[in-house]
Amino acid sequence: MMMTINMMAIILIVFISIAFFTLMERKIISYSQNRKGPNKASMTGIMQPMADAIKLMNKEVNLNYKSNFFMFMLSPTVNIFCSGLMWFIYPSAFCFKFMKMSVLYIISCMSVNIIAVMAMSWSSNSNFSLLGMMRTISQLVSYEINLMMIILLSINMSEQMNLEHMKNLTQMSPMALMMTLIFMLWMITSLAETNRTPFDFSEGESELISGFNIEFSGKSFMFVFLAEYSSILIMAMLTSTMFFSMTPMSHMFTPLYLTLCFTFVWTRTSLPRFRYDKLMAANWQQVLPVSMTALLVSFSLKLYYTKNYNQN
Template structure:
């Protein structure tokens, strides 16, 4: 019973965070463009996310001719369930059951998300949806390799398979010198993993008209929207857990987490969309060799210190 209450409480907190994160994003983007953001609904637009959610819930769900109704209807629900499931792996004071291999759980759940995107595109029966799906799948699979290499490097440094690795990170080791380089590559990877600007090729409005989610509306689009922003907040929290080794205090940890969330919005405000071939070339020719090299060096350094 306590585990169920914990899951319900975590889900509620995540959904509220997503709602007000969208408000913060719209405010930052508007002020960066020298204009006002949402400011009509209540005081300074505070309840704008609630009104947007009610609007989406009341909109009609459109169905394509010859679309697979069952898969078209339930695939967005599986998408949001996968995104919310990864939140239960993070240790907190409200967690009643600790997950010993939370890092492995996150990696496997992210892999399932690729199958869900394929299902949504296939069930939509749309050419634009299939184009967006092929872009998204190629991008996510290629960057998940680097994603896992960097996580393996951090796991090797901390000798942990769960998200308490921050508490046991070896600060004295030469491996800690790799952290700035890993951090830069990690930020590029999570931007590509979450399909955010400048790597939002699966949702390129000027090229493929919103990509794999073009045929979804109403509640279905709301589930996709929640899943996307849930993954942004999740990656920010995962980044804080992996790279905030010098910030053991809760206050500094929260500030670091908010900074990563701000970077997601800042890149969307500042940078134009990258070219797709350049993105894949950067992954396979630059980031992948570097992550493999750092992983190999971390293992060799670990073996050397163990023998001595």
């Protein structure tokens, strides 16, 4: 019973964090464009996320008469459910601890999210939704390979599949010297995996209107929206753990975490969108070869130092 209450508390905290993260994003974007942004709901617009949530929950859910009703209603729930499950791997004041195979758990949840996107597109029975799904799936699968390469690099350097031990890999030498380059590749991959600017091709308003979620409205759209922003916060959490040796229980975690979240917003305000063909070419011709080379170098260095250590 206590475990269920703890899980519900974590999910509630995550949803509240997502709500106020959207407010932070709208404020940063508005001030970067020399305008006010949300400032009417309550004091300085602090209740704007709650007003948006109430509006979405009370809007009518429009159904395409050719859609698959059961899958159409279920797929957004699966999407937000998979995003919510990934929050249970982090230690917190609610008695949760790191899972022993937490890295495999994260990879599995990310893979199921792709299936949820496919289900949302297929059940909508819309041409625009189909085109958005094809672009989204190809983008996510391509950059997920690079994501796995970087995670394999981290596993090789830490010799662990547990984030509690992997968080110490930045203290390792001399392999830690390559972490600056790997961190840059990780941030690029994170932006592509979360469909953030300049890689937001799943929701290209100019050509796809809203991509794979074009037919969703009301509560269904809110679930898709929450899952997308939950993935941003999860990637920021993973980054702080893997590259900065910080966990939610660390003293300096909050400033670092807010800085990483600000980075996702800052890229949206500063960088223009890529062309889709350039996005895919950047992964297969530049990002992925560099990450594979770094992985091979890390294996070679690990083998070399392990061999010398055994000889001594």
